[in-house]
Amino acid sequence: MTVKNRISPQLHALEQHIRLLQYGTSPKELYDPIAYIMDLGGKRIRPLLALLAYGLYHRDFERILTPAAAIEVFHNFTLMHDDIMDNAPLRRGKKTVHEKWNANTAILSGDVMLVKAYDMLLEVPAEKLPLCLSLFNKTAAEVCEGQQHDMNFEKEIWISEAVYIDMIRQKTAVLLGFALQFGAILGEARKEDAQKLYDFGVNIGIGFQLKDDLLDVYADQNKFGKQVGGDIIANKKTFLLIKAMELANPQQRKFLDDWLFQEAFDNGEKVAAIRGMYDELDIKKLTEKTMQHYFDKGFEQIQDLAVTYPDGLEDLIALTEELIHREK
Incomplete structure (x- = not known):
């Protein structure tokens, strides 16, 4: 049985729960973008990890669906704002919120998502x-700190590997750990x-971000999103x-x-040239x-770990290994 089949009850319940979340109705220009980004899907890794960690000790994961889903709402809030800062045109293969609406709407809708996440908690x-x-x-502040460091790096000619790793620890990994x-x-x-599960999540999260760095250069466009x-x-x-x-x-x-x-260049030519240098x-190979090392x-x-249900730990490990070998 594949890991997706083993964890399908949690994933299905989570998707259903997220689909039924209510954020508000009026003005629709404020709430439609929230429904839009939440409906874009994604792997739902963060709330799923919360359910799987809970499942190491109890089977009634349905009890924590709302708090777990709060993590996904918060995560998508950060993505909505990050896309504005990065001027990103696509998110999961679709137009980003600021492209489909505008930056001001994306900022305000993201703010409401943060409020909703606290309400769910x-x-x-x-x-x-x-x-x-x-x-x-603490985690939310670190995510913001990591994003600011990332933006600061754009003005730096060179940064060290250690400084970069600490930035992605904050921006990406601590939320997985949390x-x-x-x-x-x-x-x-x-x-x-x-605490051990937190440390596991942080190290895996650093590895995942390095994987994203790699995929950004070497992924198949048709799969990457x-x-x-x-x-x-x-x-x-x-x-x-x-x-x-x-x-x-x-x-x-x-x-x-x-x-x-260079300030003026052909995008495809630049990507091919830098990839060739890599x-x-x-x-x-060095990135892999x-x-x-972090995995x-x-x-x-x-x-x-002293868990009640060892098969739950097997599911957590299997899911992590599947994500390690993903192509998008």
């Missing part, structure tokens, strides 16, 4: 609510197990670019600099090796 049991809100607030920790807390897990080469076109400081600049000889560095500082420096580090964290 109020379904957390009263005795756990202060801790869960504190952890959520989702797992959150589900474990709601499932009455030991404090040390909840976003513009392949978008990071190259925007001069984003990705792991691939950072390592290329670090490893390039003077001639190769001049080649990279020439493309990075191939010359074997950056793809670094990804694997291995993550799996080490959950080797000795």
Whole structure:
């Protein structure tokens, strides 16, 4: 049985729950964009991780569907705002909210999504609510810090690998870690197990972002759902670019600099040129090796969890491994 079949009850219940969420009706210009981005789908990884972490200790995952879905609403709020900042044309193969409506609408609709996420978190049991809100607030602030660091990097000529890894830890990985920790807390897990699941999520999240960096350059456009080469076109400081600049000889560095500082260029030509330089420096292999380091580090964290349902842990591991080998 595939992992999708094993976790289909959770995933189906989650999709149904998200589909029935009510955000508001008037003015429709405020609420239609929320329904639009939530209906674009996605893998629902973050709320699913919360359900799977809860499922390590209890089987009645339906009890936490609303709090788990709050993580997905928050995540899509960040995507809506990130797309504005990145001037991204596509999200999951469809027009981004600011392209379909406008930037002002996307900002305001995103704000309402954040409010809705907090409203949904109020379904957390009263005795756990202060801790869960504190952890959520810490995570939300880190996500914003990571996004600001990412934007700051656009003005920097060069940044180190360590600084970049810390940025993606904040921007991407901590929310995965929180989702797992959150589900474990709601499932009455030991404090040390909840922390191990958080650490697992953070390391896996770093690996996932490195995978996204790689896919942005090497993915099949028909499968990817976003513009392949978008990071190259925007001069984003990705792991691939950072390592290329670090490893390039003077001639190769001049080649990279020439493309990075050009203001007028053909998008396809630039993507092909930078990708060719990555191939010359074997950056793809180096990225894959670094990804694997964080995936291995993550799996080490959950080797000795004291769970009630070991088959739930098998499902969590299987889902993670499937995501590691994804093509989009």
